[in-house]
Amino acid sequence: DQQVKQNSPSLSVQEGRISILNCDYTNSMFDYFLWYKKYPAEGPTFLISISSIKDKNEDGRFTVFLNKSAKHLSLHIVPSQPGDSAVYFCAASGGYGGSQGNLIFGKGTKLSVKP
Amino acid sequence: GAVVSQHPSWVICKSGTSVKIECRSLDFQATTMFWYRQFPKQSLMLMATSNEGSKATYEQGVEKDKFLINHASLTLSTLTVTSAHPEDSSFYICSAQGWGIQPQHFGDGTRLSIL
Helix, strand or coil: CCCEECCCCEEEEECCCCEEEEEEECCCCCCEEEEEEECCCCCCEEEEEEECCCCEEEECCEEEEEECCCCEEEEEECCCCHHHCEEEEEEEECCCCCCCCCEEECCCEEEEEEC | CCCEEEECCEEEECCCCCEEEEEEECCCCCCEEEEEEECCCCCCEEEEEEECCCCCEECCCCCCCCEEEEEEECCEEEEEECCCCHHHCEEEEEEEECCCCCCCEECCCEEEEEC
8 A cells, every 4th residue: 555645647847837746645654755856767866855843845946835634745846947857756754864764655756847 | 965876777697696786875974774676667665774783674575685785884785686586677776864864865776687
């Protein structure tokens, strides 16, 4: 049973517009959430994280929103650029990134940003 | 910063061969390293967690005698796939985590093909 779900396998967005990637989780013990970006033949690159004590974290063009009651988080990219085209993975941890920092990953969403 | 190097990136070998994969944190000390496996179109699945100087903790269903993990220093962990068979063919990827509340940083992965 998947504890972290990314229900959209792909998303296509026009350059300059907003990209919204969604992620749902089932385990209420998760308290640390991360987004990773992955290009083909490379490992995932850490983008942004959020702890359960917050509902928003912003870093440049990337903002992550967390709705604990809905067990839902989203990644907003504004404005989207062609270089953002990649697979985005949502991940969750139950140990706030410490020694219990095992990450549970979603299956990923492939984002295509068209010029 | 936070660079993780994984080597080799691609291995093709005969059935019955043992294969060693190295994971190094280049610019930080990794108190914990993680080994994942990814099947096509699937999410990253955690295989084991290792802390420097202690035995690795394996996830359920992962054979510890098949997948030997050594984490001898704060910058190096190795995964040895012993007597590999075609069903072990997969994409293996490591991550490293520093002190405190830190995200995991990933290597670029190793594509293992067993003939």
